[in-house]
Amino acid sequence: MATKRLWRWRGLSLQGIPCQGTLWQDNRPEALQALQRQRIIPLTLRRCSVQSALWHPRYSGEIIRQLAALLQAGLPLAEGLELLAQQQPNAQWQALLQTLAEDLAQGISLSGSLEKWPEAFPPLYLAMIRTGELTGKLELCCAQLARQQREQLLLTEKVKKALRYPLIILSLALLVVMGMLCFVLPEFAAIYQTFNTPLPWLTRAVISIGEGLTRCWPLLAALGILPAILNRLICQRPGWLLYRQKLLHTLPVFGKLLCGQRLSQIFTVLALTQSAGISFLQGLQSVEETLSCPLWRQRLQQVCRQITHGDP
Known part of the structure; x- marks a missing residue:
């Protein structure tokens, strides 16, 4: 589909009736050939933008x-x-x-x-x-x-609604803390310096953190972009992708959530294939085709081999 393009055409039928529509083709000559096969005389043919949201x-x-x-x-x-x-x-x-x-x-x-x-x-x-x-x-x-x-869509919408409010509160709290560190606390420090009053060590530490954030924000922004770059590089290498999946599954809380999500997907698809009357082994193979995670695909392949060899 990466090479397919959407074309909008207007033309006439063999009876001279105006007609219009859209079609998918790789390039303009193939689009014109497709219209000729439909016995349509093209008058206009132009590319349309594809909406990914659809x-x-x-x-x-x-x-x-x-x-x-x-x-x-x-x-x-x-x-x-x-x-x-x-x-x-x-x-x-x-x-x-x-x-x-x-x-x-x-x-x-x-x-x-x-x-x-x-x-x-x-x-x-x-x-x-x-x-x-x-x-x-x-x-x-x-x-x-x-x-x-x-x-699945209903469940996804419920999860999004449940997480929306905590994420908004967390974002606002983070903005308030950053504003306090970068703008408010330095003003208090300047006021205390005019009184020649020593600040407590905790206050000095917090002010130092704020000054560091103010000076090093380009470096912090670069560090924020670095995970996205690393993720793209990892996705291009199957070995690194497999290692990342193993590492994610060892995390205390996130690993259990990720494992539960994968198991839910596996058993959902397996239940669908079983209710359709397909054999258990073929159902496992169908489940494997639906998984994008190489770690779980590897595990399912191992299960299929064990079942083929007669293991329960």
């Missing part, structure tokens, strides 16, 4: 929910995608759904087509759609996936 799971989850409803109503998959594309208000989603329908017409599976759009469809979508294709229960897998995504 790739939020809220939109993809809603599309999967609508697709599950259409499949349960007995509508064929290709017709369901075309119907969703016609009813979609967002241009880039409308073009994407139309592309999925065209891929199906060319014999490409839905999971194979979704794999081309990782920004819009995370690995969990691919695993569940592939499970539905293997078991012949695509509508059931889509419905379960939509329900899981809706519950």
Whole structure:
């Protein structure tokens, strides 16, 4: 999807009827060829900006929910995608759904087509759609996936609301402390010096900290940017990424929270695959595809090998 571009076109049909729409293509010549295959005479063709916010799971989850409803109503998959594309208000989603329908017409599976759009469809979508294709229960897998995504979004919103107020209070407290150290305490120190009164050692230490922050703020700003640079470098090296994951899991509180989050994701996907009728070993392999953490992928691979060898 990194090379795909969104194009908005206006043209005429063979009957001379004005029409317009959007499509995804790598470049302008391929976009013109796609319009010719649709028997459309292009009049204008220009690139459109892609809104990354529209790739939020809220939109993809809603599309999967609508697709599950259409499949349960007995509508064929290709017709369901075309119907969703016609009813979609967002241009880039409308073009994407139309592309999925065209891929199906060319014999490409839905999971194979979704794999081309990782920004819009995370690995969990691919695993569940592939499970539905293997078991012949695509509508059931889509419905379960939509329900899981809706519950996940609700939980995420609750967590954000719970953390919003403490983060605001913490930020305000930090600003007040920084203002006291950098502006208020130096004034008090100047007043005490006019009286030739010695300051307590604790007050002198706090004033020294404030003076250090005032003098060294460029260095502190650079140190604040350094973790982001290191994180990007670590993500480019699998060995360092694995070591970082192991280090994070050894932290006292954060490690347990991270472990609980991963286990919740693993058992959620495993429950979805089991309810869809897929075997336990294939379910573990589907879970592995949804994990981006190399440490947990490594652990699941070890579990799969042990089960294959007959270990309980």
